[in-house]
Amino acid sequence: MSDKVLQVNDLRIRFRNGKETSQPIRGVNFHVKKGETLGIVGESGCGKSVTSLSVMGLLPIKTSEIVSGEILFNNRDISRLKEKEYRKLRGNEISMIFQEPMTSLNPVFTIGEQLSEPLRQHKKMSKSEIRNNIIAVLKQVGLPRAEQIIDEYPHQLSGGMRQRVMISLALLCHPKLMIADEPTTALDVTIQAQILELLKEIKVKNEMSLMLITHDLSVVAEMCDRVVVMYAGEVVEEAEVNELFDRPLHPYTQGLMKSLPSNNERKSKLFSIDGQVPKPSEIGEGCVFANRCPFAFEKCFAETPPAFNRGKHISKCWLQDPAVKEVMQNEERSIVNS
Amino acid sequence: MTVNIPKVTHTTQSIKAKKQSAVVTFFSNLLRSWTGMVGFLIMILLLFISIFGQWIVPYDPLLADFGKKLLPPMTDGHLLGTDQLGRDIFSRIILGARVSVIIGLTTVLIAGTFGTIVGIISGYFRGWVDVILMRIVDVQLSFPFILLVLVINAIIGSGLRNIIISLAIGGWVIFARVIRSEVLALREKEFITACVATGVTRIGILFKHILPNLFTPIIILSSLQIGTYIIAEASVSFLGFGVQPPEPAWGNMLNEGKDYIFSSWWLITFPGIAIMITALGVNLFGDWLRDTLDPELKGE
Amino acid sequence: MKNEVLLTVKNLKKYYEISQGMFKEKIVVRAVDDVNFTVMRGETFALVGESGCGKSTTGRTILRLVEPTAGEVIFKGTNLASLPYEQMRSLRKQMQMVFQDPYASLNPKKTILQILMEPLKVHNKFDKKERLRKIIAMLKIVGLSEYHLDRYPHEFSGGQRQRIGIARAVILQPDFIIADEPVSALDVSVQSQVINLMLELQKEFGLTYLFISHDLSVIQHMTDRVAVMYLGKIVEVADTEDLFRNPKHPYTQALLSAVPVAHPKEEKKRIILKGDVPSPANPPSGCAFHPRCPFALEICKTKMPEPTTFEKGHTANCHLYIKNEEEIEYVTSYS
Structure with a gap:
């Protein structure tokens, strides 16, 4: 069983809003194997994003609650970890890229300052080591002029470049699992093709697993090894990608x-x-x-x-x-x- | 030729169940927030005593009785004591409420109407009209509100009517500014573009589409401003302008009582508490209004 | 039936000036730069391109929701660009618009009845009773019912709202509808419902669509002719089937090849473009596409290409197709 990086078993999540409660996730099961790309497909409101946030431990603490189920990361249940313990995991062993490259970067810090954060958190490195590391990762995601970009601000970059920066941020600590939540939805087709190509490449190079959340079946066809289809908070189908499309x-x-x-x-x-x-x-x-x-x-x-x-x-x-x-x-x- | 009609789902039925009258929604929302409820109750109480105050006061608030001057609270049937002229403080506070309410409501009506009109003209028509109006607003905003009110009051004289006028002159700019920025934001909304595309006239867009969307910010801003005006009136009266004695107003009660602050603390304490409770109530209610109405602004 | 020209756009330009402060020179953003095309009655003409290419601005400029900087928009023989306000307003009953975001394009304070009544009222169509009958009929056509008349937009889902937006556009029975990304904000399953509705309405009312989209699969499915835009200019125009089978312009080729596959077993040869779309405030010289073009020639850097015409009205603006006796040098100008 050790080839499963992530296992989600019978996950149920409840949201509270005042007196009303709703349960957007009702019994979700899936797993991600080492080195594979798992696609999670579904339309808006099917619970795919909530599921990914729960894996990252990013659900709002006050209004949400994991009712039952477990999230096993390398055979360790992380669903009930304390925030402090989660911080060691997040950005280090599991990392995430979001849909909006425009809003996921803080406009008042340079790229270098934002990228050095996880390294300072998780790795003991000197300043120059950090800088060299960042430049190496920026180059790895195909950004030209990495030495200059490291000192630039997010607004100086285009949407595609920002998404590359986000990917490099997620890559910095060599995570075992990367969660990509609609990574190309906000991008144009030609840029989407670039980013998808990049994701494929770095996944192999860094020997990590990728959990790709999307509403776009063609992105799934392009990228994934296995697919989980979600509908209204449940997994309705799971199959190997060719099998699913056939x-x-x-x-x-x-x-x-x-x-x-x-x-x-x-x-x-x-x-x-x-x-x-x-x-x-x-x-x-x-x-x-x-x-x-x-x-x-x-x-x-x-x-x-x-x-x-x-x-x-x-x-x-x-x-x-x-x-x-x-x-x-x-x-x-x-x-x-x- | 027939057009194929896709099935309509049943979600609308649950909507019907949720659809209640505005009044019911208002109160059920209110019950959920204790701060909003407290604010609402304070405002209702204030309104009640300002209307029926003259019938519920135990003593004539203007009647001086030198034999009973400076009585401490709870003596001789004077709940909150008497002042330096032997007048019942409880009765004077109740009658003073009327001044506060009249000033709060009238000022907000005048300043709000004028400020809103200026804001709409400025935001909707832009151009040089906007530039001129907003520079006037900028100049006025550079003076402290209370100073401006005092200066105007000093020029036109004291009294209830004049304090309202000076507060309104000092207060309209806030409305102009906020409403202008609301209009500017609304103008860029796609449903306004959709109206242009439909062929709605400019005036039609202004009155039928922009104005209804301004009600919420106007109501919220008004409720918050009322509190400011009541406090400002008290400050102005305290400084000896505004409402003149013997007419009871919370501000001039403070003014008269300040000389006795070390000997007879109740003269100044109870009107102060009244002002505080009123301002608190109005602001709590205003905050709650803003929180409840805000999501609706965004269309939810 | 498709021989009558409904709309001609000639040398349409929309420049935005951005002030950089009092003494600095203004930046000019050329959102739409010299666009020409014609739309025939009854057809669906598509404008496709990536974000920032000016396709939406073109649509809005045609309807004068944005005032054009220069150029003509000739609709049924009338030049809209120079029409006085009141005449333009009354002409709007013949040309309507469907917006991308069904959440933003409906006034949250109006009921569905009010929303649908408004176009009829402002153009003074029908008497009161007739109007209500029309509205109910229209609601039924778009798949809603009179039961929804007193509801507010926020009580509907995205797909239902888009149906309302479409009903508002069609209720005046216009000849021409500009649909600006009408299905981009919708989920796949709802998207197909709305596309079906638009196709059915076109048949029923003989509508002409200007369909603006970035989604090539939707364009391939429902349009007759396509114009591909890049940085404010049209680079290729062709019949839809022709364009998808045989794209001429290198940008179109790259765009088509970038569309993800429909099935995992499908192998696709990708032309991955380098870099990003340049800013329209500072477009490259010559052909705007040359810094990203895999086939760029020396001439592309300096000279703007003129359109070359192929069979069936297929045109492309690219130097590669200009028969030129001069030496053609292949340059690898991309990094």
Whole structure:
């Protein structure tokens, strides 16, 4: 089991807002293996960002609470660590890059000052060592003129360059796991291609695992080894990337793929999933996707489906229940016979 | 030809359940915050005694009785004692509340209206009008508020009406500044651009789209400014301008009582507490209003 | 049906001046720099490009939401750029806009009824009863119902709000709609619903769209012709299918190749561009793309390329296609 860098088991997170509580994460399971890229896909509000923040220990302390479950990082449960212990981990062994390269850097400090922070926190190094280290990392992420950029301020850099700086910040302490939360959503396509290329490269070079959170299936296709599909706070499907794109089992995943314009004939009506994601307050018994699912039957509204395994392909859908399959086949047969 | 209609989900039903009248929402929000509630209760109390004060006072607040002068609190049926002329302090404080409320409300009405109009003109039409108006505001803002009020009051004379006028002249600039910046921000909002694209006239955009979005900042600012005005009036009256004795106002009660501060502490303490509670109440309520209404400003 | 010209944009320019202080020279940002194109009735014409390329400003300048610095916008024979305010305002009923951000483009203090009533009122269309009937009909077309009339925008999801935004644009039955990134802010599953709605409305009402987007897969799906913009200029115009099959301009080629794959097994040859888009305040000399262009020639640094026309109205502004007897030197000008 030691090849799993990160394991999230049955994670449940509750948010409090005044007297109202909501539970955006309801039983999430997944793991990240050494050296692999795991994609977490889902639409806004599916809980993918909350999950990643909980791994980083960055959930707001006052308003959120991990109700149950564990987060194992190198087989150590980190879900209930104290802030002080977390600080040793964060930026050192686990690091994170965010969506907005414009706002994640402090405008009043130079790049060098911001990048030296984690080194001063976690490593014992002299000033010149720190500087040399930073320049080396800046070069590694493909920034030209690293010696000058180190003394420049964030506003002097373009969006793509800032995201490179953020990546170098995340790389500084040679983390075992990097979490990238929509790292290219705010960037243009040509810059996105550069950054994705860079991420692939540094992942191999630094022998780390990458957890890539995105809403964009094509980014997943491009980058990932394995994929977790989230919907309304649950993992609905998990599979190896080729398997997922070839044979998506959950109707939600199928719908997502079919609704991409590139998977439809030009000018034709796009496939679309009816309705909208339910709000956390509207989720009751049954499958979370049942109200939008074209294949839903009575059982879907009554009982929450467990995870059905087909090899390493896991999906939470009653259609994958061997018992249900048998019944449906029988029905089909009887229809054909009559 | 028919157009295919996608299904509409059921989320709207839960919205209906949540949809309550504005009054119910107001109070349920209020109940959730004890500071807001305290502020609200203080303001209601203040309003009540300023309207019905003359019927609930136990003594005539203007009636001097030299036989009973400088009685300490809780003696001879004088709850808060009597002053140097033997007048009942409790009654005078209650009647003084009216002065505070009248001054607070009228000033905010005058200063708020004028300042808002200037702010809207300045922010919406920009150009040289904006430059001129804002320089006037800048010049005025460079004088301390209370000094300005004193100077104006010294020129036009004291009395209730004149103190209101001088407070309003001193206070409109804050409204002009804040409303102007709100208008500037609103002008750049995409829904205003959308109105232009629809073909709404300039005046239509101003009255139907910008003005309704200004109500929240105006209400918040007004509630906070009322507190400032009440304190300013007290300060001005304390210095001997403003409301003139024997008419009771909290400020001139302090002024009269200050000579007795070492011998008869109650003369100055109770009007001071009244001012403090009022200012506190108004500010608590104003803060709560700002916190509750602010998210709505952003569309949530 | 597509032979009638609806809109012609000629030498459109929008420069912004940024003051640097009293005695310093002003910086001129050329957001839109000499843009030319025509839109035929009934077609969907796309403007594509990366952020800061001027595609949104072009759209807004056409509708005079932003005043143009120079140039003509000829809509059905009338030059909009020089039209007095009141005439322009009344012409707006024929040309409408759908905005990118469905959260920002609806007034939070207005109900849906008020939002949809406004265009009808300001252009004095129909009597009172008829207006309400129209609004309800429109709501049904965009997939909402009269049940929503008294709701406020914040009670709706992003997709529903965008439907309201579209209803507001279509209710006057305009000929022409500028859609500025109408689906970029939406989730994938909602995005397809809104695209479907726009396609259906186009069929139903015979609309002409100017579709502004950075999303190439959406553009490929729903547009007829595309203009690719880079740093305030159009670098290539072509029929959509033609452009995706056979891009001419090196920038278009790089842009298309940068689109992520749709399936993990798909192999794609990438042209990874070096560096970032230069600032429009300080554009490179000659062809604006030359510092990033893998094929840049010496001439690209000094001379702005003229458009070269290929088959079927496909044009590209690039020196590579100008038949030039002069010596062509390949330069590796990128770092």
